[in-house]
Amino acid sequence: MIPGRHLRGQVxxxxxxxxxxxxxxxxxTARLLDPRVTHYxxxxxxxxxxxxxxxxxDRDPWDIYLVYGPAARWTGADPPxxxxxxxxxxxxxxxxxxxxxxxxxxxxxAGAVL
Numbered sequence: 001m002i003p004g005r006h007l008r009g010q011v012x013x014x015x016x017x018x019x020x021x022x023x024x025x026x027x028x029t030a031r032l033l034d035p036r037v038t039h040y041x042x043x044x045x046x047x048x049x050x051x052x053x054x055x056x057x058d059r060d061p062w063d064i065y066l067v068y069g070p071a072a073r074w075t076g077a078d079p080p081x082x083x084x085x086x087x088x089x090x091x092x093x094x095x096x097x098x099x100x101x102x103x104x105x106x107x108x109x110a111g112a113v114l
Contacts (some may be wrong), residue, residue, distance in 0.1 A: 001034060002103060004110040006070065009037035012047045014062060047079075054078040055085070056093055063088035065097055067106055083109065 011032060013025050029039045042048065048060045055061055066082035074080055084105050086097040095101070 002106055002110060007036055007106070007110055009034065010040065011037060012040045012042050014042050014045050014048055050078045054081060057087075057089060057091050059089060059091070061087065061089060063097070064094075065102055067102075067109060069109060 009032070011029075013028060025039060025041050032039070040047075045060065048062060051061045051064065052059070055064070065086045067084040068080070069083045072080050072083070085094045086102050087094045088097050090096075
């Protein structure tokens with residue numbers, strides 16, 4: 001766990017081949033029990049479409065990991081571009097997810113806020 005009272009996480013769960021519906025959310029959320037994390041179910045995949053446009057990727061972005069600083073604001077139809085992101089899509093717009101590198105980036109950004 002990365003300490004920081006200013007850290008927040010949002011996880012958007014969408015239908016995939018192994019995640020078939022809202023009934024699967026409770027089991028999946030058990031992996032992220034941190035009280036700073038809020039979970040959402042997007043059965044219509046609307047968020048996925050919005051992030052596809054915001055990230056400039058040519059496929060539905062799932063298994064993406066985004067970091068936003070404290071100045072980020074979602075003011076339009078699409079989310080803002082993240083300050084840093086990693087992915088498991090195989091696209092050139094961001095590095096492939098690496099847990100240690102991602103955690104280091106979050107720690108660095110959280111340290112700047114504290």
